[in-house]
Amino acid sequence: MGSFIYALTRFTQSVRHDDDFVDRLNYRYTAVILVVFALLVSGKQYVGAPIHCWCPAKFTDAHVNFANSLCWVKNTYYVPVGEMLPLEDEPRRKKELGYYQWVPIVLLAQAVLFYIPCIVWRMLNDKSGINVNTIVQTVTDIHHLNPDIRDKTIQYLVRHMDRCFDSQREYRAGCCVKFRQNLATKCCLVCGRRYGNYLVSLYLLIKVFYFANAVGQLFLLNSFIGTNYTLYGLEVVRDLINGTDWTESARFPRVTLCDFKIREFGLNIHRYTLQCVLPINLFNEKIYIFLWFWLLFIAAASAISTFHWIVTLCAGNKIMYVKKHLKLMMRYDKATEKKVVPKFTNTYLKQDGIFVLRLLGKNANEVIVSEIVAGLWDYYKQHRRGHIDQDLGTEQLTL
Numbered sequence: 001m002g003s004f005i006y007a008l009t010r011f012t013q014s015v016r017h018d019d020d021f022v023d024r025l026n027y028r029y030t031a032v033i034l035v036v037f038a039l040l041v042s043g044k045q046y047v048g049a050p051i052h053c054w055c056p057a058k059f060t061d062a063h064v065n066f067a068n069s070l071c072w073v074k075n076t077y078y079v080p081v082g083e084m085l086p087l088e089d090e091p092r093r094k095k096e097l098g099y100y101q102w103v104p105i106v107l108l109a110q111a112v113l114f115y116i117p118c119i120v121w122r123m124l125n126d127k128s129g130i131n132v133n134t135i136v137q138t139v140t141d142i143h144h145l146n147p148d149i150r151d152k153t154i155q156y157l158v159r160h161m162d163r164c165f166d167s168q169r170e171y172r173a174g175c176c177v178k179f180r181q182n183l184a185t186k187c188c189l190v191c192g193r194r195y196g197n198y199l200v201s202l203y204l205l206i207k208v209f210y211f212a213n214a215v216g217q218l219f220l221l222n223s224f225i226g227t228n229y230t231l232y233g234l235e236v237v238r239d240l241i242n243g244t245d246w247t248e249s250a251r252f253p254r255v256t257l258c259d260f261k262i263r264e265f266g267l268n269i270h271r272y273t274l275q276c277v278l279p280i281n282l283f284n285e286k287i288y289i290f291l292w293f294w295l296l297f298i299a300a301a302s303a304i305s306t307f308h309w310i311v312t313l314c315a316g317n318k319i320m321y322v323k324k325h326l327k328l329m330m331r332y333d334k335a336t337e338k339k340v341v342p343k344f345t346n347t348y349l350k351q352d353g354i355f356v357l358r359l360l361g362k363n364a365n366e367v368i369v370s371e372i373v374a375g376l377w378d379y380y381k382q383h384r385r386g387h388i389d390q391d392l393g394t395e396q397l398t399l
Contacts, residue, residue: 017136017363018125019118022305026210027118030298031111037287038107044280045104051076053258053276071258071276072101078253085257085273097256099225103284106224110217117209121202128198130164132356139364139372154368158375162383165196165353196350200313203355207306214299221288225251233292252285254278309358318354319345322373325357325366329374340381348380 044050051072055064077095079085086092099106125132138157142150232251258274311317322345326332332341345354353376361369 016122016133017140018133018359019121020305020359020362022301023118023121023206023210025301026214026298027115030294031114033294034107034111034114037291038104038111041107041280041283041287042104044283045101048279050100050280051276051278053274055274056272067258067260067272067274068276070260071274074258074260076256076258076276076278078256089259092257092259097253100278100280100284102224103280103287107287113213113217117206117213120209121206124202125199128202128352129167130161130199130352130356132199132359135161135356136359136363139360139368142364142368154371154375157372158379161353161356161372161376162379165348165350196352199352200355204306204309207302207309211299211302211306214295214302218292218295218299221291225288233289233296236289236292252281252288254281312358313351313354318349318351321354321357322349325370325373326377328367328370331374331377344377344380349376 049068051068053064053067053071055067059067075096075098077092078097079092079095086095122133135157138153142153145153254277256276256278258276259271260274261269261271263269312321319342323332323341326341349357357369357373360372
């Protein structure tokens with residue numbers, strides 16, 4: 001157990017830096033919570049006694065153990081104390097609770113579902129030619145360096161990012177290329193490395209996956225538990241406000257019924273209906289109440305985060321963002337460079353460049369981002385501006 005806790009601690013500490021905090025809420029913290037819940041429930045099932053059935057006095061210990069095991073495997077059903085017990089088998093089968101044996105497996109499956117978007121993001125983001133994690137990790141560790149090495153590291157990052165941006169440039173000319181570039185600059189209708197929005201498009205798609213996963217799991221749990229789980233949390237809040245006992249739930253009943261038949265002496269079949277206690281549902285109820293509110297919180301956080309990234313990466317905000325950092329480093333002269341900044345932003349940095357800078361700001365600090373923007377600005381004016389202007393002129397002549 002100690003080694004498992006140590007492994008979990010190492011897992012939570014080994015944070016990558018190619019995403020934001022809401023992403024880590026999804027694939028890291030939520031996955032760990034679900035795994036811990038799965039271990040708690042499975043420990044109760046396989047170490048403790050998950051079910052206790054009230055057997056007739058004539059039952060021996062062997063009979064009692066058999067009845068408990070059979071009722072656990074066979075499923076039990078729930079009939080409120082105030083209702084008559086159905087005489088037919090079919091109404092009883094409709095009231096069966098078939099979920100509690102599978103709770104640990106379902107919780108582990110939920111954890112895997114929360115981690116899948118992260119795996120997809122890490123597999124595909126390197127294909128852009130920009131190693132986002134390495135860049136952000138380098139900037140995050142830059143505080144521990146002495147000033148000389150720190151300045152050289154920033155210069156190295158500037159050159160590295162410049163090579164990445166240059167590898168994404170579209171060297172072909174023509175009206176179709178120009179039209180697609182404009183579409184890629186204004187929105188993400190045209191996506192790809194050559195349009196400088198591959199990372200942005202992929203990241204926003206992953207954000208949508210996180211949101212859809214959280215919402216989808218609410219409905220999947222509704223199907224798994226077999227009741228209207230999508231409104232479960234609201235019903236608990238209503239019961240708390242009204243002062244009623246919210247722990248007496250038909251979704252996670254403590255006391256259930258079990259039917260089974262025993263063959264004795266040839267064809268003599270005896271049918272028994274036992275009343276059983278499910279202590280495991282005490283854990284399941286608390287776990288799924290927490291998960292209802294947690295999934296709702298994760299869905300809301302993912303939706304807000306997705307909307308925030310869409311707004312911050314739109315054309316107007318991109319230029320304002322670059323201007324802010326250039327002004328902070330005293331690199332911006334409105335009289336002479338007002339028209340250069342949009343060109344620097346849209347044709348050099350592009351959407352992916354702004355996205356990487358935004359991630360740097362979220363995982364490191366804005367001062368270092370300002371230094372990198374200033375370094376890219378200086379390098380652009382000295383080495384890249386003429387080449388990019390020449391390419392734009394060639395496109396205009398082609399048009």
